[in-house]
Amino acid sequence: MPTIPPRAEGPVGPVGPADLPDDLVDGLVAVLDLVRRGVARTRPEVVRASGLGRSVVAGRVARLLELGVLDEHGTAPSSGGRAPRELALRHDAGVVLVAPLGASRLTVGVTDLAGTLLASLDEPASIADGPGPVLDRVDELFARLLDGLAAERGPVPVWGVGVGLPGPVEFLSGRPNRPPIMPGWDDADVRARLSERWDAPTWVDNDVNLMALGEVVARRHARQGRAPLGDRPDQPEDMLFVKVGTGIGAGLVARGRLLRGAHGCAGDIGHVEAPGGADVVCRCGNTGCLEAVAGGAALVRRAAEMAADGTSPALARLAAAAPGGLGVEEVVRAAQEGDRTSVEMVQASGHLVGQVLATLVNFFDPGLLVLGGRLGAGSDLLLASVRQGVYQRSLPLATRDLRVESAAAGDDPGLAGAAAMVLDELFGREQLRRWLPQGSPSGRRATAA
Amino acid sequence: MPTIPPRAEGPVGPVGPADLPDDLVDGLVAVLDLVRRGVARTRPEVVRASGLGRSVVAGRVARLLELGVLDEHGTAPSSGGRAPRELALRHDAGVVLVAPLGASRLTVGVTDLAGTLLASLDEPASIADGPGPVLDRVDELFARLLDGLAAERGPVPVWGVGVGLPGPVEFLSGRPNRPPIMPGWDDADVRARLSERWDAPTWVDNDVNLMALGEVVARRHARQGRAPLGDRPDQPEDMLFVKVGTGIGAGLVARGRLLRGAHGCAGDIGHVEAPGGADVVCRCGNTGCLEAVAGGAALVRRAAEMAADGTSPALARLAAAAPGGLGVEEVVRAAQEGDRTSVEMVQASGHLVGQVLATLVNFFDPGLLVLGGRLGAGSDLLLASVRQGVYQRSLPLATRDLRVESAAAGDDPGLAGAAAMVLDELFGREQLRRWLPQGSPSGRRATAA
Ligand SMILES: [Zn+2]
Numbered sequence: 066m067p068t069i070p071p072r073a074e075g076p077v078g079p080v081g082p083a084d085l086p087d088d089l090v091d092g093l094v095a096v097l098d099l100v101r102r103g104v105a106r107t108r109p110e111v112v113r114a115s116g117l118g119r120s121v122v123a124g125r126v127a128r129l130l131e132l133g134v135l136d137e138h139g140t141a142p143s144s145g146g147r148a149p150r151e152l153a154l155r156h157d158a159g160v161v162l163v164a165p166l167g168a169s170r171l172t173v174g175v176t177d178l179a180g181t182l183l184a185s186l187d188e189p190a191s192i193a194d195g196p197g198p199v200l201d202r203v204d205e206l207f208a209r210l211l212d213g214l215a216a217e218r219g220p221v222p223v224w225g226v227g228v229g230l231p232g233p234v235e236f237l238s239g240r241p242n243r244p245p246i247m248p249g250w251d252d253a254d255v256r257a258r259l260s261e262r263w264d265a266p267t268w269v270d271n272d273v274n275l276m277a278l279g280e281v282v283a284r285r286h287a288r289q290g291r292a293p294l295g296d297r298p299d300q301p302e303d304m305l306f307v308k309v310g311t312g313i314g315a316g317l318v319a320r321g322r323l324l325r326g327a328h329g330c331a332g333d334i335g336h337v338e339a340p341g342g343a344d345v346v347c348r349c350g351n352t353g354c355l356e357a358v359a360g361g362a363a364l365v366r367r368a369a370e371m372a373a374d375g376t377s378p379a380l381a382r383l384a385a386a387a388p389g390g391l392g393v394e395e396v397v398r399a400a401q402e403g404d405r406t407s408v409e410m411v412q413a414s415g416h417l418v419g420q421v422l423a424t425l426v427n428f429f430d431p432g433l434l435v436l437g438g439r440l441g442a443g444s445d446l447l448l449a450s451v452r453q454g455v456y457q458r459s460l461p462l463a464t465r466d467l468r469v470e471s472a473a474a475g476d477d478p479g480l481a482g483a484a485a486m487v488l489d490e491l492f493g494r495e496q497l498r499r500w501l502p503q504g505s506p507s508g509r510r511a512t513a514a
Numbered sequence: 515m516p517t518i519p520p521r522a523e524g525p526v527g528p529v530g531p532a533d534l535p536d537d538l539v540d541g542l543v544a545v546l547d548l549v550r551r552g553v554a555r556t557r558p559e560v561v562r563a564s565g566l567g568r569s570v571v572a573g574r575v576a577r578l579l580e581l582g583v584l585d586e587h588g589t590a591p592s593s594g595g596r597a598p599r600e601l602a603l604r605h606d607a608g609v610v611l612v613a614p615l616g617a618s619r620l621t622v623g624v625t626d627l628a629g630t631l632l633a634s635l636d637e638p639a640s641i642a643d644g645p646g647p648v649l650d651r652v653d654e655l656f657a658r659l660l661d662g663l664a665a666e667r668g669p670v671p672v673w674g675v676g677v678g679l680p681g682p683v684e685f686l687s688g689r690p691n692r693p694p695i696m697p698g699w700d701d702a703d704v705r706a707r708l709s710e711r712w713d714a715p716t717w718v719d720n721d722v723n724l725m726a727l728g729e730v731v732a733r734r735h736a737r738q739g740r741a742p743l744g745d746r747p748d749q750p751e752d753m754l755f756v757k758v759g760t761g762i763g764a765g766l767v768a769r770g771r772l773l774r775g776a777h778g779c780a781g782d783i784g785h786v787e788a789p790g791g792a793d794v795v796c797r798c799g800n801t802g803c804l805e806a807v808a809g810g811a812a813l814v815r816r817a818a819e820m821a822a823d824g825t826s827p828a829l830a831r832l833a834a835a836a837p838g839g840l841g842v843e844e845v846v847r848a849a850q851e852g853d854r855t856s857v858e859m860v861q862a863s864g865h866l867v868g869q870v871l872a873t874l875v876n877f878f879d880p881g882l883l884v885l886g887g888r889l890g891a892g893s894d895l896l897l898a899s900v901r902q903g904v905y906q907r908s909l910p911l912a913t914r915d916l917r918v919e920s921a922a923a924g925d926d927p928g929l930a931g932a933a934a935m936v937l938d939e940l941f942g943r944e945q946l947r948r949w950l951p952q953g954s955p956s957g958r959r960a961t962a963a
């Protein structure tokens with residue numbers, strides 16, 4: 066893949082968040098957010114949903130139209146009277162750069178302000194190369210995506226940048242915290258690095274949180290597709306998203322928003338004590354961690370033994386046929402094809418995960434439990450075992466109508482999730498206040514750096 | 515204690531929530547809530563904190579003053595220029611009735627709109643008598659408290675009613691759900707019963723959630739006492755409150771608000787599986803529940819055995835001296851006095867609770883873990899064991915600066931907590947919308963019933 070010389074400066078365009086006037090903080094964003102989320106589509110709906118007066122709403126909408134951030138079009142058919150004109154966020158007023166980075170793959174994308182993916186690039190890369198080389202490469206690929214867009218429609222302002230990392234991240238500072246599989250990344254100022262390069266606010270979170278956000282978006286879209294026009298599509302929702310892949314982690318969603326906890330590490334359940342796993346040593350140095358006993362890496366290791374010692378001829382066949390040797394996919398496939406050893410392994414894993422999740426369901430009462438990750442979303446067998454474990458041990462009230470489902474999001478929920486993180490933070494009133502301190506026009510830069 | 519004939523009708527006064535005009539929903543409450551929480555104390559502060567325009571704020575404040583809900587007084591000293599007048603919620607504009615009911619005690623109180631307790635009554639009563647007799651008695655005591663107030667200052671409008679129950683409650687419907695120690699209460703419409711009697715919105719929650727809210731209030735007051743005037747005292751806070759008393763339960767606070775979960779039963783951790791407690795049968799019918807192994811009732815049962823069989827002379831002495839026999843207090847005292855058997859029991863209990871909490875700290879990342887209840891708040895030994903268990907097993911990021919503390923709230927956090935629940939719901943914008951549906955002036959009653 067050819068490399069591209071880094072651009073001397075970020076692209077500039079009609080209106081980026083840094084160019085928006087200060088009175089944005091004083092109300093424009095609240096209006097924008099209601100329209101963006103589809104909660105209000107006309108001026109009267111904004112009046113109703115915001116609690117602001119008619120004339121105030123009229124003034125703000127006018128200003129947003131003038132700034133080119135909102136658009137209004139066609140009057141919807143109405144029974145008598147003048148139909149109000151429909152407002153919409155101008156999705157093409159800017160773009161968001163997203164980079165959900167995996168342990169061994171680097172994915173970058175560019176979305177519009179609705180979070181719709183416009184273009185993406187993907188290549189093998191080792192996160193263990195460290196923040197310098199990896200983020201340089203991310204910048205190169207971002208630049209290439211933006212050049213492609215600019216060629217089509219002229220320069221586009223970057224409104225925000227979102228990064229996902231395969232390890233614990235302190236969300237408020239945007240820095241990884243002792244990530245076990247990311248040598249050289251501990252405490253690296255990823256946010257400053259990218260926000261300076263792209264002159265745009267940047268947020269960094271762990272991969273599981275972004276998958277959870279991607280799932281929220283996917284389910285919201287599915288609902289909106291079904292919902293009649295004018296319905297409120299953005300109902301608050303409680304969800305516990307659990308990724309079961311090589312490792313195990315969770316994302317907590319309360320009323321449609323991600324809960325990150327005091328240090329931004331809520332959901333780190335991979336290293337909680339698994340029932341009865343006391344003697345297994347984990348990569349974190351502790352023993353008996355859930356991930357070390359029931360995660361994909363543990364399953365693959367056991368599967369390799371079963372293939373080698375003749376216990377499972379089916380696994381031995383799949384191991385010989387797979388170019389990279391046995392992986393999570395092979396174990397899942399062997400179980401689907403009825404290989405008894407694999408079925409038992411997947412069920413045992415699901416049962417352990419289910420036991421831990423039973424405690425968490427009692428504690429968090431999520432209403433919806435979603436399994437993602439290559440093992441979680443890929444195996445009905447695992448889903449069934451987890452469901453059984455949860456129902457066996459959770460309280461009747463918490464499991465009444467509890468849905469336990471596979472992830473609805475597509476192949477790369479990280480791209481959608483990273484865009485959702487940026488847009489939620491950018492338009493979320495509370496968060497924006499953090500980024501744009503009052504009375505300090507340059508504060509946004511100071512905070513970003 | 516003499517009984518009082520029930521009043522034919524609830525007290526009426528100048529302005530109750532049912533009398534407030536509909537435009538309350540359209541913005542007045544947002545302003546009121548900022549002032550009430552001390553986030554904004556002057557018109558310019560309301561402008562800044564709400565993002566509303568000056569003239570809008572001026573209009574709303576004028577309306578609230580006219581309604582007698584807000585008050586303005588003395589100008590604060592200022593360096594040059596006209597000092598803005600200070601706004602305050604008129605705490606005496608109405609009252610809140612609260613009844614945190616225990617298994618064997620009935621407590622009722624009346625607070626002002628700041629949640630300050632004006633009067634309370636307390637008497638022995640069995641919750642097992644069922645909702646009819648218990649709530650009749652609550653009504654009688656409420657009426658007595660209100661009569662006392664009316665004699666002093668004329669009739670006072672009831673703005674809301676808050677009830678706590680010692681069992682799982684579905685918060686949205688205000689009904690107990692299969693409460694183990696409350697025969698006859700399952701699915702009882704406690705909300706309708708009280709909201710009809712007192713013509714005021716009513717909320718019902720379990721006792722642990724109310725204790726957690728009481729703790730939030732106590733800590734907020736402690737901070738406000740220290741904070742310089744004009745400081746923002748209502749910082750968002752994440753807290754995990756754990757009651758260790760006869761039973762065990764938790765309350766989840768995220769950004770200063772209680773998280774109740776999809777069915778309102780978040781925090782029900784008494785019946786999660788305790789490590790290594792597989793053979794102990796719990797009152798819920800399951801085996802190995804945390805509460806059955808490490809709760810106060812379990813400790814007292816074991817202590818009675820140790821007292822009877824001569825293992826612990828200290829416990830035997832305390833048992834002989836206590837009028838009601840051994841209770842949680844006696845075990846705590848014996849441990850404090852160095853009785854080896856009691857020390858070991860309390861430490862073992864703390865260690866088990868700590869192991870379960872380690873998982874929940876990783877999951878929820880609270881920043882602050884508070885132990886309440888007679889065992890949790892009463893024993894430094896238990897606190898130390900819990901702390902040790904949590905630190906041993908939680909991730910470094912989640913335990914960085916994690917505070918593990920005893921409850922700061924006083925003897926009856928349930929009264930303060932019940933008032934906080936009602937005031938949060940009453941003034942919380944989002945919640946108010948649920949109570950006062952748009953375009954339906956009588957909707958508030960329909961929802962309450
Ligand atoms: Zn581990």
Ligand SMILES: [Zn+2]
Pocket residue numbers: 784785796797798799800803805806
């Ligand atoms: Zn139980």
